[in-house]
Amino acid sequence: MRDEGNERDDHELSALLDLDKLIHEPARLTILAHLYVIESADFLFLMRQTGLTSGNLSSHVSKxxxxxxxxxxxxxxxxxxxxxxxxxxxGRAAFDEYKENMKHLLDSLVVIPWILG
Structure with missing residues (x-):
């Protein structure tokens, strides 16, 4: 018999595992976040906005x-x-799904009062 605590832990772990690893990488997340708002941009604009080098940006865009x-x-x-x-x-659908999974994961965090002291 499973207890509710373990089911909650499994559910929270499932939300973490549902995150798209390709998007979750910070540089790619930044690129997609910019494109999510403006839809398209030239390479130099993305380079300036993300702070990535030309080689790094090229590598992440290729992926x-x-x-x-x-x-x-x-x-x-x-x-x-x-x-x-x-x-x-x-890409828009994947980013929307990533956002929902991240919201779900963050909303499932529980603050335990005795830890905060």
Whole structure:
């Protein structure tokens, strides 16, 4: 017979395990959070906003693109390379799910008064 405390612990652990590990990484979370609001941005804008180096941003964007969360469009404008990164429908849905799972996880935290002293 299971007690309610263990069921609650299992449920909280389940919420933690439900978090999308790809999104949960801080740099990718920051990229997606920006794109969630503005939908698309050029590479330099994302670099400035996130504080990531060109190489780091490129690596993280590649992982998000491979997952289908962002689309990347490369072109030349006045003979200069220009890269646009856009949040896909899948990326928006994944970010929405991540937000809900994170809210659920944080809402399930219990403060034990005797620990606070």
């Amino acid at each position: 998000l693109e491979a997952a289908g969360y962002v689309g990347v469009k490369k072109e030349f404008i006045n003979r200069k390379p220009h890269t646009m990164v856009s949040l896909t429908t899948e």
